[in-house]
Amino acid sequence: MALSFATPQSGDQGTPISDLNTTPLIDVMLVLLIMFIITIPIQTHSIGVDLPGQATAQTIPMDPVKNKVTIDAAGLIRWNGTAIDRLTLRQYLAASLRMPVEPELQFQPEADARYLTVDEVLADIKRSGVTHLGFVGNERYRDF
Template structure:
C-alpha cells in the first residue's frame, strides 16, 4: 500500500491541485487475488468415474491362443439392448448367466462387443456387472478397426 503526498508550495499552503494524493495502490491486491484464484482452480479435484478392468498385455509377435470350445459373447446394440450369445436379456438375467458360467470347472472366455452408437451408461453398467461377477477371462471384440491409429 503506497501513499503519495504533494509538496507544499513556497508560501507554505496547499492549493486544491497541490492537495495530498491519498489513492491506494490496488495492483498488489489484484496480484494476490489472481494468485489465490489460480491456486483454487488447481486444487479442485478432477471428477472421474471409471471401472477398472485389467486386460492382458500380449506382444504382437505371439500367435493368438487356440480357439476355445466354449465362449460366451455379451453384446450391446445401439438401442441399449443387452444380448447374451445373440439372445436379448436384461441385466438380472445377465448376472445369473455370468454366475452360472463361473461355476463351470473351466471358466469360459467372455467376449464383450458393444456397438459404437451404444450409450456409455449402459456399457459402463454392464462392465460393472461383469467385474462384480468376478470374470477373469474377458476380451473386447470389434476393436480391430482402430488398430491403425
C-alpha cells in the same frame, strides 16, 4: 394437575394456583419415541424369497469355450445373440463361473451404444468375478 397455594401477601387470601405437571407427559413421549425407534429396523428387514422366475439361468445353453455379450445402439444387451436384461446377465455370469472351466467372455459394444449402458454392464461383469474377459471388434475402429 398440581395445586399450590400462594402465600398471603398484603390482603391476598391464598388463592389456588394450578400448573400442569408435564413430567409424566414427557416421560410417556420419550418411551413412545424409543419404542418407535426400536421397531423401525424390524420393518425394513428383508427376507429372501425364492421366486419361480429365478431358475431361468439354464434355459440358454452356454458355450463351454466362449460366450459373447453385445450391446447395440438401443441399449439392448445380448448373450450369444439372445436379448436379455441385466438381472439375467448377472445370472448367466454366475452360472458360467460355476462351470468346471471358466469360459472366455467376449464383450463387444457397438460404436453408438450409450456409455452408461456399457459402463453398467462392465460393472456387472467385474462384480461377478469373471477373469477371462476379452474385448472383440475393436479392430474396426483403428482407422478413423
